[in-house]
Amino acid sequence: MVTSLNSNQNPIYAVSKDSNLNGVVRISSNGYYGTGSLLYGGMAVLTAAHLFTSENSSANIFFETSQSNKTVASSSIKIMPQYDIINGNNDLAIVWLSDIAPSDAQRYELFRSSEDIGSQFTSVGYGTKGIGSTGESNTGNSDISRLQVMNKFETDASVLKNLLGSSMTWTPQSNAILVADFDDGTYTHDALGRLINTTDFGYGYNEGMLAPGDSGGPALINGMLAGVASYVASLKYNEINPDIDSETNSSFGEVGFWHRVSNYQQWIDQTLREHYVNSPQTSQEVQKEIVEGAACTLTVNYFLVEVSGIRNNPNEWLSVKYTTRDGSAISNEDYIPTSGTLVIYPDENHVSIPVEIIGDNTAESDETFYLDIYEPVGATFPDNQIVLTAQRTILNDDGHLFV
Numbered sequence: 001m002v003t004s005l006n007s008n009q010n011p012i013y014a015v016s017k018d019s020n021l022n023g024v025v026r027i028s029s030n031g032y033y034g035t036g037s038l039l040y041g042g043m044a045v046l047t048a049a050h051l052f053t054s055e056n057s058s059a060n061i062f063f064e065t066s067q068s069n070k071t072v073a074s075s076s077i078k079i080m081p082q083y084d085i086i087n088g089n090n091d092l093a094i095v096w097l098s099d100i101a102p103s104d105a106q107r108y109e110l111f112r113s114s115e116d117i118g119s120q121f122t123s124v125g126y127g128t129k130g131i132g133s134t135g136e137s138n139t140g141n142s143d144i145s146r147l148q149v150m151n152k153f154e155t156d157a158s159v160l161k162n163l164l165g166s167s168m169t170w171t172p173q174s175n176a177i178l179v180a181d182f183d184d185g186t187y188t189h190d191a192l193g194r195l196i197n198t199t200d201f202g203y204g205y206n207e208g209m210l211a212p213g214d215s216g217g218p219a220l221i222n223g224m225l226a227g228v229a230s231y232v233a234s235l236k237y238n239e240i241n242p243d244i245d246s247e248t249n250s251s252f253g254e255v256g257f258w259h260r261v262s263n264y265q266q267w268i269d270q271t272l273r274e275h276y277v278n279s280p281q282t283s284q285e286v287q288k289e290i291v292e293g294a295a296c297t298l299t300v301n302y303f304l305v306e307v308s309g310i311r312n313n314p315n316e317w318l319s320v321k322y323t324t325r326d327g328s329a330i331s332n333e334d335y336i337p338t339s340g341t342l343v344i345y346p347d348e349n350h351v352s353i354p355v356e357i358i359g360d361n362t363a364e365s366d367e368t369f370y371l372d373i374y375e376p377v378g379a380t381f382p383d384n385q386i387v388l389t390a391q392r393t394i395l396n397d398d399g400h401l402f403v
Contacts (some may be wrong), residue, residue, distance in 0.1 A: 023106030028051030035217030047216030058243035111226035125214030149208025189253035227258030293359030327368035
C-alpha cells in the first residue's frame with residue numbers, strides 16, 4: 001500500500017491483530033502474492049482472479065490475529081467464469097480453506113447497496129510500500145505488513161471510459177468497477193477532478209493507493225466488503241496529466257480500480273452456497289442441537305430460510321436481515337456472531353445461514369443462542385409477524401457440571 005506519509009514512521013496506517021480488519025489475509029500462489037478477505041461463514045476468502053494461473057492452482061492463506069499467526073492451505077479455487085484478463089473485467093476468485101480460520105478473525109458481510117459511489121472506504125492490503133510523492137518502492141517481500149488507508153469512490157470505470165475514450169486502452173464492464181484517485185490535497189494531482197470534473201482533494205495523510213501485493217484486498221464501507229482491489233493506472237487526456245511523475249507506480253495523481261461487490265453479490269453468494277457441506281434442504285433436515293466439539297475446533301451449523309407460495313414477480317430478489325443473539329451461549333466464546341442481509345435469488349426457494357460453533361474442553365451446561373430474521377423485502381412473514389426466531393442448543397461434550 002502506498003501511503004501519503006512513510007508508513008514505517010506513522011502508525012496511522014498500521015492494522016492491529018485484534019482490530020476488525022484482522023480478517024484481511026495475505027495470499028501466495030505460484031510465486032504471486034496478494035490480499036484477500038475472509039467471507040461470512042468463515043469457510044472461504046474473496047480475492048482477485050489474476051493471482052492464479054488456473055483453478056487448478058494451489059494457494060496459502062496467512063492469518064494474523066491476536067490468537068495466532070496461522071497459514072492455511074487452499075482446498076479449492078473458483079475463478080469467475082467470465083474473467084477477462086485483457087480488459088480486467090470480472091477479476092474475482094473465491095478460495096476455500098482446507099482448515100478452520102482463527103475464530104477471532106473478522107468475517108465480512110457484503111456491501112449490497114449500489115450507494116457506494118461517493119462513499120468513503122477503508123482499503124487494506126499486504127502490498128509493497130511507498131510514499132505518494134515517489135510511488136511504490138519495489139522492495140519485493142522484504143518489508144511487508146498489513147496496512148490501511150482511506151479513500152473515496154468517485155465514479156464507475158465505464159463512465160471514465162466513455163469520457164476518456166481511446167485514452168483508456170481497455171474497456172471496463174459497465175457498473176462493475178469502482179474508481180478512486182490518489183490525492184495530495186492539490187488540484188494539480190486530483191486525477192478524477194481534472195479528468196472528469198469530480199473535484200475532491202482527498203483525506204490528507206490518511207489517503208493511500210493500491211500497490212503490487214494489494215490485489216484482491218478489500219475496500220470496506222461501514223465494515224462491509226464493497227470492493228475488491230484489481231489494478232492501478234496512470235491516466236492522461238490531451239494535455240491533462242495529473243500523475244506526479246507520469247509513471248504507473250501508485251504515486252499521487254494515479255487512479256485505482258476495485259471490482260464492485262454489489263454487482264457480483266449473486267455470484268459470490270451462490271458460489272459459497274454450492275460449497276456448504278451438509279446444509280439442510282428441508283426443515284426436517286435442520287439440526288437444532290449441535291455437539292460443541294473440542295477446543296480449537298469450529299463446527300458449522302445451518303439455519304434454514306424457506307420461501308413458500310408463489311412469487312408475484314419470479315425475477316425478483318427477496319431478502320431478509322438477520323442477526324444472532326445470545327441466550328445462555330455467549331458470542332465469541334461459544335459461537336461466532338453473524339449478521340447481515342440474506343438474499344434469496346429467483347432460482348432459489350430455500351437458503352441456509354451458516355453459524356460457527358466454537359469448541360472447548362470446559363465442563364458446562366448445555367447452552368442456547370438464537371437467530372432472528374426481520375425486515376423482509378418482496379415477501380411477508382406468516383401471520384404478519386415482525387421477527388422470526390430460531391433457537392440452537394450447543395450440547396456440552398466435556399463431562400457434567402455439578403453445582
